[in-house]
Amino acid sequence: MTGRTGDCAEPRPIVPEDMVSPRLPNRRSRRPLALAVAAGLILVAWVGCHNGSRDAGALTSAGVTHLQMRQYERAIRDFDRALALDPGLVVAWRQRALAYRSKGDYERALADFEQAILLAPSDARLYTDRGVAYELLGDYPSAIRDFNRAIAFKPNHASAIEGRGRTYFYLGNFAQAASDLQRGLALDSADSYGGLWLHLARQRLRQDDSEDFAAHAAAVDSTRWPAPILRYMLGEVHADSLRALAAAAELDGQTQRCVVSFYLGEVALLKGEAASAASLFDETRTTCPKELNEHRAAVAELQRMARSTVPAGQPGSTTAISTR
Numbered sequence: 001m002t003g004r005t006g007d008c009a010e011p012r013p014i015v016p017e018d019m020v021s022p023r024l025p026n027r028r029s030r031r032p033l034a035l036a037v038a039a040g041l042i043l044v045a046w047v048g049c050h051n052g053s054r055d056a057g058a059l060t061s062a063g064v065t066h067l068q069m070r071q072y073e074r075a076i077r078d079f080d081r082a083l084a085l086d087p088g089l090v091v092a093w094r095q096r097a098l099a100y101r102s103k104g105d106y107e108r109a110l111a112d113f114e115q116a117i118l119l120a121p122s123d124a125r126l127y128t129d130r131g132v133a134y135e136l137l138g139d140y141p142s143a144i145r146d147f148n149r150a151i152a153f154k155p156n157h158a159s160a161i162e163g164r165g166r167t168y169f170y171l172g173n174f175a176q177a178a179s180d181l182q183r184g185l186a187l188d189s190a191d192s193y194g195g196l197w198l199h200l201a202r203q204r205l206r207q208d209d210s211e212d213f214a215a216h217a218a219a220v221d222s223t224r225w226p227a228p229i230l231r232y233m234l235g236e237v238h239a240d241s242l243r244a245l246a247a248a249a250e251l252d253g254q255t256q257r258c259v260v261s262f263y264l265g266e267v268a269l270l271k272g273e274a275a276s277a278a279s280l281f282d283e284t285r286t287t288c289p290k291e292l293n294e295h296r297a298a299v300a301e302l303q304r305m306a307r308s309t310v311p312a313g314q315p316g317s318t319t320a321i322s323t324r
Contacts, residue, residue, distance in 0.1 A: 124154035258288035
């Protein structure tokens, strides 16, 4: 991505035609002095402009540091100052949009992404970032349109492909979800969650991917999440043990208990245990931050269950959710 647009153009050489100074009768021409003054003013403006750009870059770097520390307000102030110095600094628009998105101000995030796209209309990352913002707003058609644009500019953009795959999962288009998630995993084989979501999509399609999933799980670092979830899906860990591991991870600052509920719900759904699945999805919906993929997926599952013929939670209901 281009860091900035051409606000500080290179100084144009001064030529005699640039300065026409009337001659006074019987006096030496003042043209050389006028030329010197003009050249000096242009040089001062150029130096000031480029110094401003350097200052804007430094402020943007500070903002990125604060963003990584989750100090969103400080980050936004840094990006504000950077953009005041250099309104064409695309990276500052993008990073401020990410800061707004992280703090839940999605409308301002969309506005900043829009400005960044105006300045760099062929940057695939900007469309991917904006697509995630639309996801968080629940506007899945707009999210897919942005992921499509990102992929059009960068066909092997794994983040956009995986994002589109998850969005199709939310919409219940499991065939397209599986296609995108498989393609994304081929581009980023280290994506442990990508393999997990691909397994879920294939399960909803009633496809036997046991060998592929076992191979993917074996390659995942067993000391890190989502390894315990993968082991549960393989039948190596009981649900109670998985919840205990999630509770222990919570003590280390990781949000896992509400995440685990979603995957437990998916397994219950596949078994036809709709009432249990609905309860588990609702646990994720009410306890997980909405920024997490599992929160959005749980909400989508509950909406599908509410539209099903047999209401979820009705006594005696064991009808699995349609895979369409």
